Amino acid sequence: MYYPPRVKTKAIAELTRRRTKAEREYQIRRAEALEKIPGIAELEAKISSAGAELCRVIGMGDDALRLVEQIKRDNLAAQRKERELLVKHGLAADAMRVRYICPVCDDTGFGDDGKFCECHKILLKEFEHARLSEMFPLDRFTFESFSLTYYPPEQRRQMRDTLETCREYAREYHLGLPGLFFYGEPGLGKTHLSGAIINEVIKRGFGVEYGSVPVLLARLAKERFDSRSDNITERALLAADLLVLDDLGAESVNSFTLEALYTIINTRLLKQLPTIVNSNCAAGELQERYGRRIASRLLYEGYETFCFTGMDIREKKTEDMLP
Numbered sequence: 001m002y003y004p005p006r007v008k009t010k011a012i013a014e015l016t017r018r019r020t021k022a023e024r025e026y027q028i029r030r031a032e033a034l035e036k037i038p039g040i041a042e043l044e045a046k047i048s049s050a051g052a053e054l055c056r057v058i059g060m061g062d063d064a065l066r067l068v069e070q071i072k073r074d075n076l077a078a079q080r081k082e083r084e085l086l087v088k089h090g091l092a093a094d095a096m097r098v099r100y101i102c103p104v105c106d107d108t109g110f111g112d113d114g115k116f117c118e119c120h121k122i123l124l125k126e127f128e129h130a131r132l133s134e135m136f137p138l139d140r141f142t143f144e145s146f147s148l149t150y151y152p153p154e155q156r157r158q159m160r161d162t163l164e165t166c167r168e169y170a171r172e173y174h175l176g177l178p179g180l181f182f183y184g185e186p187g188l189g190k191t192h193l194s195g196a197i198i199n200e201v202i203k204r205g206f207g208v209e210y211g212s213v214p215v216l217l218a219r220l221a222k223e224r225f226d227s228r229s230d231n232i233t234e235r236a237l238l239a240a241d242l243l244v245l246d247d248l249g250a251e252s253v254n255s256f257t258l259e260a261l262y263t264i265i266n267t268r269l270l271k272q273l274p275t276i277v278n279s280n281c282a283a284g285e286l287q288e289r290y291g292r293r294i295a296s297r298l299l300y301e302g303y304e305t306f307c308f309t310g311m312d313i314r315e316k317k318t319e320d321m322l323p
């Protein structure tokens, strides 16, 4: 799974915060219990030495099994006694335990097998959603909020098919799927459907990069000519599980932009990383503007192509909102 360093760092920081808080609160509860309850320190020492005791007797031949059972019984009895004492003195029965949010990984974020714990995956998804929401109104662009009523009847059937294909694409999303190329006039729902796909794909645990082509190209150019740059934009665009390029056609075309676009589109195709491209350019214009090698990839190789036609539905939505 791809996640930008910023998202991974935030997830680790949150896990550390949870662990530190749980341990600090435990120390406060423990200090109170030790002060209030005579004999609880001895019980605590007995409970925490059980592990070492088990290790000691495990190699004792025939007697080992009997001794292990005895230690387990004594330990359970000590824990029961400890809980009773805590409750008797008005404290919580688990006051002498660290209350981690995730009991599976004790808020470390990793299971015993070294794999990501579910709690860690949830945090990564949340921070990825928040990061993308900073640049894109992600919560507004969902499949549920995509209304076909704004489209004229003759166009509605085609849009319903496109909507269903996109929904299915997001539901079944995996690396190796073809890219999607949405083209047509502005205001026909291309960005909305891309956003709806991003929403679903993030929920399924994939990392996404999004940007308008002119902005991304300007950033790439800046990094290319800065010798101290670590090429963070290019690395992200070439590694994201899903890349959404908005507004192809709004940038100025020159040898740098053509080469950069070709590198992104071609490298991602070779690595089987899907890309969604939105463009106002018609199919014919694409070849004229970008040349055969970019146009043929978007139109014939590794992309499903969707043509958006009709009138600007943003105008229609605004009209509906007028008194």
Ligand SMILES: [Zn+2]
Pocket: 102, 103, 104, 105, 106, 107, 108, 109, 110, 117, 118, 119, 120
């Ligand atoms: Zn966990």
